[in-house]
Amino acid sequence: MNAVVLAVALPLLGAFLTPSLARLSLPLGRLFGPGLLAFCLWLLWGIARALGDATAGVALGGFAPPLGIAFHLDRLALLFALAVPAMVLALWPWGGRPREWSLTLVLAAAATGLALSGDLFNLYVFYELLAVASYGLIAANQRPAAQAAALRYLLLSAAGSALALLGIALVYTQTGTLNLAQLALLAPVSLDGPLGLAAFALLLLGIGVKAEAFPVNTWVPEVYATAPSRLAGLLAGLVSKLAVLVIVRLLLVVFQRPEATQLMLVLGVLGIAWGELAAWRARDLSRQLAWSSVGQLGIVFVAFSLPGETGVLAGLAVALHHLLVKPALFLLARHWNGALEGLRGAARRAPLAGALFALFALSLVGVPPLPGFWAKFVTLSGLFAQPGPLCSLAAVVILTATLVEAAYLFRTLTLLFGPGGEEPRMAPHGALDLGTATAFAGLLLAGVIWLQPLTGDLHGIARQAVDMDTYVDTDLPTPRP
Amino acid sequence: MRNLTTLLFAAGLGFLLLVLAAGLPYGHPPMLVGQGILQQAPATTGAANIVTSVVLAYRGLDTLGELSILFAAAAGAGLVLGGHRRRRRPDPDGGFILIAGADLMFPLLLVVGLYVILHGHLTPGGGFQGGVILAAAFFLPLLGRPREALDHTAISWIEGLAGAAFIAIGLWALFARGDFLAPMLGKGVLGQLFSAGTLPLLYAAVGLKVGAELSGLLADLAATEARDP
């Protein structure tokens, strides 16, 4: 179990060594990172298999949890921890420079850490690590626009981080501990007042920058439109989900308050409306996808704001679906990056890419029996099960937004499949991009076929995630009163 | 108008935060964790500086993350600035006072830096502080003689290996003790230089790493030509 820390440490080791290794031998440097990630994947898989339904706490350095940093291993954490190396491998920047590889490795390590950590400040450190790695990667393609976008993103994100730090400071001052399990014990007493909510609001907004939460998501279109498409896929698919995961962890473990979920719900609804509306008028594919991603993250927020197991189940379903679909769409969009108008007939020249795009778009809209439908259905059903007009309003907003989303996605699709566009201006899709997208599509379809076991698993994960007693018992074997 | 709004908002924010902060237990922190660490740390780590115990042992992973952030920032800056590093028209030399001053300061800073690093577990200070001093030491001559660039290959190796060393120590602990970054080696006598097990080694790695990162960063920045207006 303790070896799980390797999943964080090894990519970092790889990141430190890759530039030097690449100086010695470029092929070695090229393969070093993916090799490490593959090893991490194998390692985590083994741990997940060994752990099964149980949970485990890992005290780093052997310091008993409230004092030292603890990793909390449960199915939710391992699911995302497994997703990290897998996604990073799938979206590995093969064509980049050594420093890009090493930054990508840093990103992977940070993301894994975010998924596993059970310590408030440690989460903050990994979050910052993730952020810094992504700033560098965004700007890596040397386009001035990308660098300007990265700078703007950095300013916003860093401001958010400072607010999050403020929130952590508030929590620490009030409780004197950073361990999530211990915070869970203390929260009903110490964080009961406005202070706890304020801390949550600050953390939500701070971490929400990466999670594309509503008012702090202005960076999304700029960055996704200028960043390399593999990175955009990684940011939209993986990084945003991990930020959401952190928020959800905090929500579940520490800040279990109706006001907190309400705040998330409101931000989510606004995000949906804003994102989908903006995407309706997008003029190029990558920004359309970026805005759509904002809207989808809004749905994720709304889903996670549902109380209890339903919320985690719905949120997981939506988040995992988006995790799978959006990167693939970004990969496909990479070669269709011009104005939408210029894409006329593009899919006819690249039928496989067109078909994949159609499949992902259908799933994104939520056409049964594709997984997107089930995710949306669970969310809607959960929303309607809640009393109060706000939840019903959220459901209506989701339905309307889905309509808008379908409208623009299919406007794009009809352009892609429509006639016209004589000159083959666009380069064909690379085999790598297409292969990756096909693999994602395969996963999506597998999700349809094995829907039943999949939902069973998700149910199990959700049940475990909301089980606070187990959480506390795992991380604090002898909790102090 | 917008400025006014902003100021009002900011004032409101400050006020609200103050209202919240008024409820905080100032001067009587709960110290749930702190108390435990204060009691345990000397026995567990053998470091006189308990902050160092916290930084390198109890929260060693944070420190690793922190190092990685520095590394990522340096790598990012390198990526961003890469390819534009060689300026066409280097700045003139800094003149006698600057050059002489820098030459004078260099060994001094080097020694101070190393001292701060190596006594991190005993006195205030440590790898980060010392690393910054080291970086300053290497950067000062650059101010004086802009033509002489730092050796990027060497910096790259140092930063890579120092970071790797930190992790390697952690891994060593993992394999030997079953816990990543667990304290290793003998604890020695509290307050002596050779005490606190692996902590000084870790701090040395941190110091080298920080120094290398910062000098690399500074060198990169300095070597980038600002566009003429």
Add this chain to the structure above:
Amino acid sequence: MTPLDTLFILSACTLAVAWAFGRRPAAGGLIAVLYGGQILALAKMSGLASGALTMIAASPSFEVLGQALSWRFDGPAWFFALITLGAAFASAWFMAGEWGEGYRRKGGRLGLLQVALALNVSSMLLLLASGDLLSLFIGWELMSWASFLLMLSAGGVAVRWAFKYLIYALGGAMALLGALAWIHAQAGSLQYAAVAGLFATLSPGQAWTLVLAFAAGFGIKMALLPFHLWQGPAYAETPGPGSAFLGAISSRMGLFGILVVLVHLAGLDLLDRLLIPFTHLDARDLLGWVGAFTLIVPTFIAVRQHDARHLLAWHGIGQGGYMLIGVMQGDALGSAGGLLHVFNYATYQAALFLVVTAVVHRTGTADLNKLGGLVTRMPLSFLVMLVGIIGLAGLPPMNGFVSKWLIYRDLISSGRPLMFVATVIGTLGTIISVYKLIHNTFLGQLRMEHEDIREAPWSMLAPMLGLIVIVFLTGLMPGLVLDWIAPVQAALGLPVLDHSLGGVDLPNGGLDMLWVVGLLFAGFGVGALLFLAGNRHRYVHPLDNYAGGHFLTTEVRYHYSDDFYPGLMHLIGGWYRGSIQWLERALVSALDFLAQWSQAWFRSAQPALWLLGVTVFALWWVV
């Protein structure tokens, strides 16, 4: 393996064959045969139609999210499936020979068309077979997308309309999804029994919301009134046989949905209890009146069309109004009328679309101002159209008359004068419109460029003639179809209509089509005898015509086609306000405006300001 499994497997085979070989015209025959095979498989389940069986289940069933998904056929499903497969069979046969080749030669994507058609059929069968709301929704969505594909298959201007359809269909699907999710949240299950139980316990507000959501969701497919704009052009621009199929049955799936959910699960009693404040109307009246307006408005839009396909497609919407009115009447007579109209309408609408397609195949145009006089060149096609329009207009002796008669009769006996008048207005509009259709296409002067037009080939004629034989025979013996409708009514919990082979025998005014048709033909016989008893007559060339003293030549356009009802239009022309179109555009431009606004926000806002603002707001809210 149940017979239903066989049907599904056959349907899948058809789809596979269409996928693999559809682009070759030669495979068309095979595909048509496969549809025929599906009809045979359906015939194996005829126990459902005779009332001997109430349900045949399919073997596969799934469980997802704690919801059991199952498929089975019952009376209504069988009835609708029969129409579906019949329409598909006729369309496929029509496509099989010369038409397919011609379509391909002109650059059409025959394979796509075949696949889309097969997909439509399969998804509709799946929809019809659904055994719970979830499988119903899945079938519904699949069908929507399949229809989209079919409409899209012509490319060009069709894409635009197909796209519009898609938006409408998705809007409907979202309404359904919302309703489903709500039901799932409240009842915890989407099985029909649970849903029916839930409906019984709802407060009026909840029931209204659900009823409206379902009515809108299904109504959009039927193109009920405020949502009627998409259907006409979308169906019209679909390639011929596809439009025949769509026109004949596709929209009726909306009716099927209404039957299953609103009539069967919710029950008409529930609709009766939902009162509209400040009126003495209830939800059922509301739906009935929606049906009435759906009948009138699109019919009179059809009157203004000058493209044969568009004209027919708009009428298709209007005819749906009859069905809804009939079903909403809810008694034995009315609901039988509505259901019978589904069958009857499918037969003549398919025939009409096919014959128009045949005309387009030969002449290259469906523009009513560019045709005329084709009766001398395509007499059998003329016959098809004649029978078809008599059916569509609902005149005896064709089957359309019977179903409309049932509905009128029911409206009279239940005392609904205004709705009765509305249905008559719809019929009158239909009559004048279909006369224009046949007049401008087949009657009058033959255009010069159509001199050497030939009759449509047999591959196209045969299905059309088959259809009109059905139109006539079921007009003569409506009892044949009413036999199938009885189990449908029984399965839906409606009273069952007592009927005979020739019609219904009511104590206060019945109908026996055997006698009526016999009488009519006897009358025609007398007329013919009188005619033959008269002196000789001489056939002259059409150009040997009264022209106020001028000599006519082929260069002269001597055919009255444009602006066919100027008197009527002079009066009611101003009523075509296009209000709904205006509304639609207004919605889109509002959306555009909002989108621009939100993009501008993304673009220009100082992000940190929002961070600051929201933080302050959140803290204020917290404190």
Add this chain to the structure above:
Amino acid sequence: MNLTNLAALAAELLLMPLLAFSIGLFLVLLMRRIGARLQRRVGPPFFQPLADIVKFYAKETQISHGLIHDIGIVMAVGGYVAAEALLPMPGMNGLADKGDVLTLIYFLMIPSLGLALGVGQCANPNGSIGISRALTAMVAYDIPFVIVIFGVAWHYGTTNLVDMIAMQQAAGWGLWDMPLLAVAGLLSLQGMLGKQPFEIYVAPAEIATGPMVEMGGKYMGGLFVMQAFQLYTAGALYATLFLGGGDGHWPTFLLQVFVVMAIPMSIAFQFPRYRTEQMISWFWRWPVALGLAGIALVMHF
């Protein structure tokens, strides 16, 4: 149904159109006589209507535009012939039990459709214009007419004409119960018959722009036959709906038919012609209003 009944039915089916035709001829005569009187002429002799028809049929027809043209006229005549069997006469019910008043109304549309087909086939735009106007007129007068039918059917609780007659014999004429509907019905009848002021679609005075433009010889004869049937049907239907169908007595029935028909004919010659749209708006205004008011009366009292 035994053999005697069948034989009786066959006889009725033969007799009813024949009688209807004969009465129709008289009605034609009546119409022409009234017109003549109003215009201070003598008018035609008694057998003139029959003579006209015989003459038309006997002449060799010079212009025929093909099979549809023929079929059109056959349908026009045949539709009326068939319709007569659905309209009870005193002592004869024909097939009125098998098809009710709704069927009858639909049967009455078949001749129009037949005529429209035939005229359309003539390939003369003037004819087509006439048909366009005729169909428009149908939209105009049928709406008040079906309102009347609805009211009547609701009042009697049946759509069966035989039952209606029986009920009126028992409870008095429908006219007294439904005066407004009766008036509305009469007004619709005016349009249905194509009499002034609603005769624009027939346009007898300027044949070149009417439906009959290409009709000559036996086609015209067919139209004359149709006219006879039409007059009878209108009168008899009205008598059946409102006047108890002569209470089962031939003399009363005949008298009623003649009186009912005399009213529109007398009105007709007093008026100039309405344009199509004027006609529509008139019909949709006054008879519809009357009819709806009548229905309101019938359904609430």
Add this chain to the structure above:
Amino acid sequence: MTPPPIEFLLYGGALALVALGLAGLVMARHLFRSILALGILEAGANLLLVLAGYRAGGVAPILTPGTLGQPMVDPVPQALVLTAIVIGVGVQALALALALRVHQAYGTLDVAEVRGRMEADTDAAAGLEPETSRDLPAVERPS
């Protein structure tokens, strides 16, 4: 009037730094000033964090013969702040590098101008005409 308690001043100062930093971030028209404002904001947050560990009468948590047995302040926040400061340094360095490059490319660091140039660049890279407010929808859609 009694002077405000010391913690009021300390907290007030830290929070004022936060508010000032955020306000500066919003109001700054120059990206370099934004970066400075970010520094102020972070300083405020760090200050608050380190205040969390203050214990009345505590000494620095370093074990020397002089401090043995005395109450010590909480060492954890100090470690945290150390980490946070270093993180801040890294972020600021990267921000400066980016600002340098942006200035090289665009010749300005004015917030609005940079954003405008960036939008224009992005649009140009995607082959789009620059958007004006009067633009019609880019893609024909059903009306």
